[in-house]
Amino acid sequence: MQTHVLGFPRMGASRELKFALERHWRGELSAQGLVDIGRELTVRHWEIQREAGLSLVAVGDFSFYDHVLDTAAMLGLLPGRFADEPRPLFPETYFAMARGDAEKNLPPLDMTKWFDTNYHYLAPEITPGMTPRLARQAVIEDARLAVSLGHRPKAVLLGPLTFLSLCRAEDGADRFELLPGIMAVYREILQQLAPLCPVIQIDEPILCTEMATAAKAYFKPASVMLRAAAEGAKLLLATYFGGLGENLDLALESGFDILHLDATRAGHELSGVADRLLGDMSLSLGLVSGRNIWKTDLARAVATARDMARKLGEDRLLIGTGCSLLHCPVDLERERALAPDVRRTMSFAVQKCREVAVIAEAAEGWDHAETLAKNAADLAAGRDNPLACDPAVRRRLEGVTPAMLSRQSPFAERKKAQQARLNLPLLPTTTIGSFPQTAAIRAARLALRRGEMDQAGYRAAMQEAIADAVARQEALSLDVLVHGEPERNDMVEYFGQMLGGFCFTENGWVQSYGSRCVKPPVIFGDVSRPAPMTVDWIGHAQSLTQKPVKGMLTGPVTILNWSFVREDIPRAEVCRQIALAVRDEVADLERAGTPIIQIDEAAFREGLPLGRADQEAYLTWAVECFRLTASGVSDATQIHTHMCYSEFGTIIRWIAAMDADVISIECSRSKMELLSAFGEFEYPNDIGPGIYDIHSPRVPGVEEMAGLLRKAMAVIPAERLWVNPDCGLKTRDWPETMASLANVVAAAKMLRAEI
Numbered sequence: 001m002q003t004h005v006l007g008f009p010r011m012g013a014s015r016e017l018k019f020a021l022e023r024h025w026r027g028e029l030s031a032q033g034l035v036d037i038g039r040e041l042t043v044r045h046w047e048i049q050r051e052a053g054l055s056l057v058a059v060g061d062f063s064f065y066d067h068v069l070d071t072a073a074m075l076g077l078l079p080g081r082f083a084d085e086p087r088p089l090f091p092e093t094y095f096a097m098a099r100g101d102a103e104k105n106l107p108p109l110d111m112t113k114w115f116d117t118n119y120h121y122l123a124p125e126i127t128p129g130m131t132p133r134l135a136r137q138a139v140i141e142d143a144r145l146a147v148s149l150g151h152r153p154k155a156v157l158l159g160p161l162t163f164l165s166l167c168r169a170e171d172g173a174d175r176f177e178l179l180p181g182i183m184a185v186y187r188e189i190l191q192q193l194a195p196l197c198p199v200i201q202i203d204e205p206i207l208c209t210e211m212a213t214a215a216k217a218y219f220k221p222a223s224v225m226l227r228a229a230a231e232g233a234k235l236l237l238a239t240y241f242g243g244l245g246e247n248l249d250l251a252l253e254s255g256f257d258i259l260h261l262d263a264t265r266a267g268h269e270l271s272g273v274a275d276r277l278l279g280d281m282s283l284s285l286g287l288v289s290g291r292n293i294w295k296t297d298l299a300r301a302v303a304t305a306r307d308m309a310r311k312l313g314e315d316r317l318l319i320g321t322g323c324s325l326l327h328c329p330v331d332l333e334r335e336r337a338l339a340p341d342v343r344r345t346m347s348f349a350v351q352k353c354r355e356v357a358v359i360a361e362a363a364e365g366w367d368h369a370e371t372l373a374k375n376a377a378d379l380a381a382g383r384d385n386p387l388a389c390d391p392a393v394r395r396r397l398e399g400v401t402p403a404m405l406s407r408q409s410p411f412a413e414r415k416k417a418q419q420a421r422l423n424l425p426l427l428p429t430t431t432i433g434s435f436p437q438t439a440a441i442r443a444a445r446l447a448l449r450r451g452e453m454d455q456a457g458y459r460a461a462m463q464e465a466i467a468d469a470v471a472r473q474e475a476l477s478l479d480v481l482v483h484g485e486p487e488r489n490d491m492v493e494y495f496g497q498m499l500g501g502f503c504f505t506e507n508g509w510v511q512s513y514g515s516r517c518v519k520p521p522v523i524f525g526d527v528s529r530p531a532p533m534t535v536d537w538i539g540h541a542q543s544l545t546q547k548p549v550k551g552m553l554t555g556p557v558t559i560l561n562w563s564f565v566r567e568d569i570p571r572a573e574v575c576r577q578i579a580l581a582v583r584d585e586v587a588d589l590e591r592a593g594t595p596i597i598q599i600d601e602a603a604f605r606e607g608l609p610l611g612r613a614d615q616e617a618y619l620t621w622a623v624e625c626f627r628l629t630a631s632g633v634s635d636a637t638q639i640h641t642h643m644c645y646s647e648f649g650t651i652i653r654w655i656a657a658m659d660a661d662v663i664s665i666e667c668s669r670s671k672m673e674l675l676s677a678f679g680e681f682e683y684p685n686d687i688g689p690g691i692y693d694i695h696s697p698r699v700p701g702v703e704e705m706a707g708l709l710r711k712a713m714a715v716i717p718a719e720r721l722w723v724n725p726d727c728g729l730k731t732r733d734w735p736e737t738m739a740s741l742a743n744v745v746a747a748a749k750m751l752r753a754e755i
């Protein structure tokens, strides 16, 4: 059985790529220096795969920024504003497309989420009249290098249909008109790769989604062309992040030599596929998850591999990871501080490579009894960890009643009670929560971590930042104030550090986009809240002003979606545990007199599964968890929620079902278009559509914001509109923040006068 991983993390175990990129962008590292570091990492990652015993090494999965951008560069599809620039494609134009060119005022490509992961890709732009050409050959060069180093390379290419589906078609372009031109470039590449690579992997995760009719129609002819071009190599069709569902026939009839299934997500499709695999098509079984940090249950994986080998024959079976390991941290060996009982249940990218090899070897009859026994013991230890099962948490969960999921009265009545208490003007103004994390704030946090500042000193520094934020908001005459979140490094990590059932890695970084990495918290045990987490900070802010201060919490769905989550109990159950913990915080805030509580659900949509069938189930429990968190308060306590940029169209009824009194959403970049979903649905509660883009330092003018507000008022009655920025302001500086917020307040006053 051949063995492989679909891709390896690019950053390096010490985030070498991140630091090299940032040095390059600051002008401290030459292009050649950057390329050298990239090559070093690539070569090291091949070595890791070979040492693990994998029969193929992934080539072309490395990227200096993003693999979708790489594909656009390979195909020579540069938007006009970059194509006209007389500079080399790599690295100059490449990074300009990724990050924009401030000097020439060229905006970057739009960044958006890669399927249901927290990785962001750059959406290539397609305009009429573009002509694809082979413009960058990095994958071919890498394949040659790998061969010269004695590896058996498996080239990895993003497939044409997924690529085209992810592009933004602009100025009336028809993306599929580009297909013939693109296919000609793919043909050229495959012809060069085939003599170098025994296997070539074509990634088409779009097959795991509901594909557009045209994409479906073009899939077969495109596959036939790819197959013909790759003479001499085996073509592997890689699908991942879900099952194939109704696209299964398409995949089976594609003419590819090997079909890869993400068995960690599409286990239910396995036996059906094995029965229907046509001709001599082989099956690549993705048995090791690329989406978590946990050890694979080796005994189970080996049993599945054996079962499939019996059906298909060993020579028609490959063993691999479910998807690329891009979404995993690199090496568990570097974790020194984790509790041993938790650590022994974990496996990062390096370890997962070895798991793949062991599964195949054991299925072929090698004696891995010792390894399998140790694996079973490790997994059992994880389950038996007393912290994994907290009887008090389990009892509370069983005691959740339907009444706990609903507010006392319908929205209309709550609104009256809240208005009587808050006495807010029409079009009330507020912000989303965070204010600039100044150098002083960051320095205090660093000093605390280094032991150079004690808790009392840190507390005083944070209280000072809160007082400053409150004074500024009063000066701006905002209506609902916030404390500014100076004490939070990150909206999920902050809460995770105070909740039971969480732990943190030292080096568990995962690429989010470009050079940006995140270190998600780990939920390994039942979640509980030993003590209040925010009450003191919010209370301090409220003590400084007569205006209402909005308490600020992160919601259960967002905490879940931005963490690595245990898999021994359902995600919905973990989420309910978090919901109960945050519900306690809501109750404590209310008891302390907080009149308004915002429960952020920035990542609510991120957990949406790719398959329609699974979406309804997710939305049902996600909404329920939000309601469980929010519903314990009296009518007169106002619950807000906030969501960042998302397409609300298909999920609007679920957003409404959350029944928050006020929702703020990111809206300015879409020029209020996102609001139309709320209008059409006749969304019943209050809404604050963001009227200024917080992603850039630009200060929008009063008229501009008033214009957006007028647009909003055409869709939502003024009585239900709030006025606020798109999102939190922690990445901004104070001067631009003050100027922008002054204009926000002025725009609201202008509109009030017009009504």
Ligand code: GLN
Residues within 6 Å of the ligand: 432, 433, 434, 485, 491, 552, 600, 602, 642, 643, 644, 727, 728, 729, 730
């Ligand atoms: N309250 C958070 C903030 O203002 C919300 C952040 C977010 O939506 N991502 O920073």
Ligand code: ZN
Residues within 6 Å of the ligand: 432, 602, 642, 643, 644, 645, 666, 726, 727, 728
């Ligand atoms: Zn946001």
